Amino acid sequence: MKNKVEPKILPGMMELLPQDQIQFNKIMDTIKEVYESFGFFPLDTPVIEYSNVLLAKAGGETEKQIYRFTKGDNDLSLRFDLTVPLARYVAQRYNELIFPFKRYQIGKVYRGERPQKGRYREFYQCDIDVIGNETLSMVYDAEIPAVIYNVFKKLDFGKFTIRINNRKVLNGFFDSLKLNDNSTDILRIIDKIEKIGSDNVIKELEELNIDSEKITQIMNFIKIKGSNEEIITSLKEMNLQNELFSTGINELEQTINYIKDFNIPQEYYQIDLTIARGLDYYTGTVYETILDEHPSLGSICSGGKYENLTGYYTDQNLPGIGISIGLTRLYSKLKEANLIPNINNNLIECLVVPMDKQCLKYAIKVATTLRENKIVTDVYYQEKNMKQKMKFADRQNIPFVIIIGEEEMNNQILTIKNMRESTQQQLPLEKVISHIKGE
Amino acid sequence: MKNKVEPKILPGMMELLPQDQIQFNKIMDTIKEVYESFGFFPLDTPVIEYSNVLLAKAGGETEKQIYRFTKGDNDLSLRFDLTVPLARYVAQRYNELIFPFKRYQIGKVYRGERPQKGRYREFYQCDIDVIGNETLSMVYDAEIPAVIYNVFKKLDFGKFTIRINNRKVLNGFFDSLKLNDNSTDILRIIDKIEKIGSDNVIKELEELNIDSEKITQIMNFIKIKGSNEEIITSLKEMNLQNELFSTGINELEQTINYIKDFNIPQEYYQIDLTIARGLDYYTGTVYETILDEHPSLGSICSGGKYENLTGYYTDQNLPGIGISIGLTRLYSKLKEANLIPNINNNLIECLVVPMDKQCLKYAIKVATTLRENKIVTDVYYQEKNMKQKMKFADRQNIPFVIIIGEEEMNNQILTIKNMRESTQQQLPLEKVISHIKGE
Numbered sequence: 001m002k003n004k005v006e007p008k009i010l011p012g013m014m015e016l017l018p019q020d021q022i023q024f025n026k027i028m029d030t031i032k033e034v035y036e037s038f039g040f041f042p043l044d045t046p047v048i049e050y051s052n053v054l055l056a057k058a059g060g061e062t063e064k065q066i067y068r069f070t071k072g073d074n075d076l077s078l079r080f081d082l083t084v085p086l087a088r089y090v091a092q093r094y095n096e097l098i099f100p101f102k103r104y105q106i107g108k109v110y111r112g113e114r115p116q117k118g119r120y121r122e123f124y125q126c127d128i129d130v131i132g133n134e135t136l137s138m139v140y141d142a143e144i145p146a147v148i149y150n151v152f153k154k155l156d157f158g159k160f161t162i163r164i165n166n167r168k169v170l171n172g173f174f175d176s177l178k179l180n181d182n183s184t185d186i187l188r189i190i191d192k193i194e195k196i197g198s199d200n201v202i203k204e205l206e207e208l209n210i211d212s213e214k215i216t217q218i219m220n221f222i223k224i225k226g227s228n229e230e231i232i233t234s235l236k237e238m239n240l241q242n243e244l245f246s247t248g249i250n251e252l253e254q255t256i257n258y259i260k261d262f263n264i265p266q267e268y269y270q271i272d273l274t275i276a277r278g279l280d281y282y283t284g285t286v287y288e289t290i291l292d293e294h295p296s297l298g299s300i301c302s303g304g305k306y307e308n309l310t311g312y313y314t315d316q317n318l319p320g321i322g323i324s325i326g327l328t329r330l331y332s333k334l335k336e337a338n339l340i341p342n343i344n345n346n347l348i349e350c351l352v353v354p355m356d357k358q359c360l361k362y363a364i365k366v367a368t369t370l371r372e373n374k375i376v377t378d379v380y381y382q383e384k385n386m387k388q389k390m391k392f393a394d395r396q397n398i399p400f401v402i403i404i405g406e407e408e409m410n411n412q413i414l415t416i417k418n419m420r421e422s423t424q425q426q427l428p429l430e431k432v433i434s435h436i437k438g439e
Numbered sequence: 440m441k442n443k444v445e446p447k448i449l450p451g452m453m454e455l456l457p458q459d460q461i462q463f464n465k466i467m468d469t470i471k472e473v474y475e476s477f478g479f480f481p482l483d484t485p486v487i488e489y490s491n492v493l494l495a496k497a498g499g500e501t502e503k504q505i506y507r508f509t510k511g512d513n514d515l516s517l518r519f520d521l522t523v524p525l526a527r528y529v530a531q532r533y534n535e536l537i538f539p540f541k542r543y544q545i546g547k548v549y550r551g552e553r554p555q556k557g558r559y560r561e562f563y564q565c566d567i568d569v570i571g572n573e574t575l576s577m578v579y580d581a582e583i584p585a586v587i588y589n590v591f592k593k594l595d596f597g598k599f600t601i602r603i604n605n606r607k608v609l610n611g612f613f614d615s616l617k618l619n620d621n622s623t624d625i626l627r628i629i630d631k632i633e634k635i636g637s638d639n640v641i642k643e644l645e646e647l648n649i650d651s652e653k654i655t656q657i658m659n660f661i662k663i664k665g666s667n668e669e670i671i672t673s674l675k676e677m678n679l680q681n682e683l684f685s686t687g688i689n690e691l692e693q694t695i696n697y698i699k700d701f702n703i704p705q706e707y708y709q710i711d712l713t714i715a716r717g718l719d720y721y722t723g724t725v726y727e728t729i730l731d732e733h734p735s736l737g738s739i740c741s742g743g744k745y746e747n748l749t750g751y752y753t754d755q756n757l758p759g760i761g762i763s764i765g766l767t768r769l770y771s772k773l774k775e776a777n778l779i780p781n782i783n784n785n786l787i788e789c790l791v792v793p794m795d796k797q798c799l800k801y802a803i804k805v806a807t808t809l810r811e812n813k814i815v816t817d818v819y820y821q822e823k824n825m826k827q828k829m830k831f832a833d834r835q836n837i838p839f840v841i842i843i844g845e846e847e848m849n850n851q852i853l854t855i856k857n858m859r860e861s862t863q864q865q866l867p868l869e870k871v872i873s874h875i876k877g878e
Contacts, residue, residue: 004751004754006492007528007531007749007752008492008531009484009531010485010487010488017532017535018480018481018540018542019480021480021482025481036786037810037815037816038817039786039815041458041786042786043457043460044454044455044460044463046448046454046561047486047549048517048560049449050447050448053446053447067508068508069506069508076449076506088446093456096456097456097457098834098835100821108486122486122487132821135821139799139803139818139820142803150810258799258803261800261803261804262803262807263804312443312444313444313445314443314446315443347478347480348478364578364697368700374476378478378541379582381576382571382576395537396537
C-alpha cells in the first residue's frame with residue numbers, strides 16, 4: 001500500500017454536504033432572480049487580479065489579509081471583495097458600457113483571516129450596484145431598498161427591517177457642531193451603539209476630547225425616534241443652519257417618499273440615525289438590514305451611496321449606489337439558528353427502482369419520459385436488494401418512488417409510492433406524470 | 440490629481456461585456472438544468488486547497504502550471520481541475536455520502552499557462568461524475584451519453600456526435616499483440632490520428648520499435664468502421680483469444696444497447712476505435728463529443744470510466760464515470776465561429792420611461808406591477824432627453840418600452856412601443872402585461 005494523503009481542507013472554508021448545498025444554491029438562485037428582475041446585468045470578473053490594481057486603495061488590515069503571490073513576473077492577488085473589481089471593470093470598459101450601469105455579481109472572495117466561528121477565508125458575496133455617468137437619480141436610493149425587500153420577502157427568513165440613514169445628515173450635523181475633523185471617528189463610535197450601549201459610546205466620545213455639551217447634543221440627535229415622517233419632522237425642527245444637513249434631510253425625505261411607490265409595507269423600512277456604516281466612502285444614503293427576531297446576526301445586507309467609484313483608475317466621475325449580502329456567513333448563521341426549513345433540500349422528485357436486471361430497460365424508458373416532462377428523475381441501477389434501494393430513496397429524501405417489476409412491465413402500469421404519506425397506488429405512465437406534478 | 444493605476448487584467452482571463460455574460464450564463468444554466476434533471480447533486484469545493492492534498496497525484500506539466508503560494512504556515516494551491524477536489528471530498532466525506540454518489544460541479548479552475556489564443560489561465564469546467572461504492576452499474580456508461588445528448592440538444596449549436604470507445608478493447612488488443620508495455624504510448628499516438636494523419640501515426644509507432652506486421656494490425660484495427668452493430672460484429676470476428684478484449688467488446692455492446700433506451704437518435708452516437716483519451720486513469724468506456732460541422736473545435740465534452748477515484752487518499756474502492764465540458768474555451772470558440780445567436784443576449788424585457796419628473800412615481804408603480812407579474816423591468820430614472828432615453832433602450836436590446844407622460848397618467852393608459860417591430864399602441868396596464876408575455 002502506498003502512503004495515503006489525509007483528505008482535508010483549510011479551516012475557514014465552507015464546504016457543504018449535497019443536501020445543504022441544494023439549500024444554499026436555492027437561496028443564491030432567489031437572490032439572483034430578484035436582482036435580475038430589476039434589470040441588473042450579471043458580471044463575472046477574474047478571481048486573480050494584478051496586486052497593484054486590486055490594492056490601489058487598500059491598506060492596513062485589508063492588505064494584511066490578502067492572498068498575494070507571484071507567478072512568473074506577475075505580482076498577483078485574490079480579490080477580497082467585488083467592489084474593487086467592479087471599479088476596475090467600469091474604468092477599463094467605460095467606453096463599451098451603457099450608463100446607468102446596473103450590475104450584479106455573485107462570487108467568491110478571499111481573506112486570509114485567522115479562522116474563527118462565523119469568519120470565512122473564502123466566502124460568497126452577492127452584490128448589486130448602479131453606476132451613473134456624472135449623475136445618479138435619487139430614485140435609486142429607493143430602488144435599492146425595494147430590491148432588499150423583495151429578496152428577503154422571497155427568502156422568507158422571518159420579519160426584517162431595512163434601516164436607512166443618510167451620511168449627509170450625520171456629516172452636516174457634526175459640521176454644525178464644528179466636529180468635522182472628528183466625524184469619521186465619531187461615526188465609527190456611533191455605529192457601535194447597539195453592540196456597546198449608550199454609556200460606552202459617551203465614554204468613547206469623551207476620549208476624543210469632545211465637550212460634554214456637544215456629547216449631549218450628539219446623544220440627543222441619535223436618540224431621535226418615531227415613524228419615518230416623525231423623524232424627518234424632528235430633524236427639520238432642529239433648525240440647524242447647515243447646508244449639508246438640509247440636503248441630507250431632503251434626500252432622506254425623497255428616499256422615503258419614493259420607497260412608498262415600490263409597494264414596500266411601512267413596517268419593513270425605518271430611518272435609523274445611528275447607522276453610519278464604518279466604511280469611509282459612503283457619502284449619501286446608507287442601509288443595513290436586520291432580522292427582527294435575530295438581531296444578534298447583525299446586518300445581513302448593507303450598503304450605500306458613494307460619490308465616485310473609480311477615482312483610483314480614471315478621471316471620470318462615476319457616482320454609485322449598492323448593497324452586498326455576505327451569503328456564506330448568512331447561511332451558516334441561519335443554519336445554526338435553525339431558520340432554514342428542511343423541506344427545501346430535495347433535488348430528485350422521483351426515483352425509478354427496477355426490481356431486477358430484466359426490468360432495467362423499461363426503467364430507463366420510464367425515467368426518460370419523466371425527464372422529458374420536466375420531472376427530476378434518478379434510476380437505481382445498482383444490483384442491491386429492495387430494502388437497500390428503498391433506503392437510498394429515504395436517505396435522499398425523494399418524495400416519489402416508482403417500482404418496476406415483471407408485473408408492471410407486462411401490464412404497462414406503474415406502482416408509485418408516495419414516500420411522505422406512505423401510500424402506494426398503481427397508475428398508467430401518463431397519470432403518474434400528473435400525479436407527481438400534483439396536478 | 441493623484442497618480443492613477445491603469446485598470447487591466449491578466450492575459451488569459453475571460454471577462455465579458457454584460458450582454459455576452461448573459462449568453463454565457465444562459466449556456467451555463469442549460470448545462471446545470473440538464474445535469475440536475477438526471478439527479479446529479481450540486482457540489483461546491485474551495486478554490487484554494489492544501490498543496491499536498493491537491494498535488495497528491497500530479498506531477499510534470501500539471502505541477503508547473505499550478506498557482507501555488509504560502510500564507511502563514513500553509514502551502515496552498517489553486518485547484519487545476521474539479522476531479523482531484525471531488526476525490527478529496529469523497530474520501531473525506533465517505534461516511535456521510537450516499538452511494539452511488541452523483542454530483543455535478545460547475546466552477547473555475549486555474550492553470551498558469553503562457554497565455555495564447557484559446558488557452559485560459561482561469562476557466563470554467565462543468566463536470567458530472569457518478570461514484571459507486573465498490574461497484575458501478577454498466578447502465579451509467581449509457582446514462583452519461585444521454586446527459587451529453589440532452590445538454591447539446593438543448594444548447595442547439597448544431598448536429599453533434601458522441602464518439603464512444605472502451606479502453607479494455609484497446610488494452611486487450613495490445614495485450615494480444617504483446618505490446619502491453621507500450622500500450623500507454625501507443626494509445627497516445629493513436630489518439631492523435633485526426634490531427635496528424637495515418638502516415639505520421641505509423642511513423643511514430645515505428646519510432647517505438649514495433650514490428651511492421653504489428654503496426655499493420657494496429658492500423659487495420661483502428662480503421663474498423665461501420666454502424667455501431669457492424670463495428671461490434673467486426674471486433675467479435677477478430678476472434679482474439681484475450682479476456683480483456685472480450686470483456687471490452689461486451690461492455691461496448693451493453694453500452695450501445697442501453698443507450699437506445701434513453702431515446703437518443705442513432706446518428707448522435709458512434710463507436711470510434713481511435714478514441715483513447717490521453718489520460719491514463721480511464722479504464723473502461725471513454726467519450727468525446729464533436730460538433731459535426733466544426734470538427735476543428737476538437738472534443739467539446741469528454742470523459743470516461745475509471746477504476747478508483749480516491750486511491751491517493753483512502754483504501755476504499757470507489758469506481759466512477761464522468762465527463763467535463765470546458766465552458767470558457769467552448770464559449771470563446773463558438774463566439775469566434777459565430778455559432779451563438781444574438782437573440783439570446785437580452786435580459787430586460789421592458790423599460791419604463793417617464794417623460795419627466797412628475798411621471799416618476801407613476802412609472803415606479805407600473806414597473807413594480809410588471810415585476811410582480813414576473814416581467815424583468817427597468818425604469819429610466821435619469822433626467823435625460825427622450826432621444827437619449829430611447830437610445831438606452833435600443834443599445835440594451837430591450838424589446839418593449841412603456842412611455843409615461845401626463846396624458847398616460849391622467850387617462851390611466853400606457854403607451855407601449857414594440858422596439859423590434861417599430862410599432863406602438865395604447866393599452867391599459869393589465870393588457871400590457873399579457874401583451875409583453877405574448878399571450
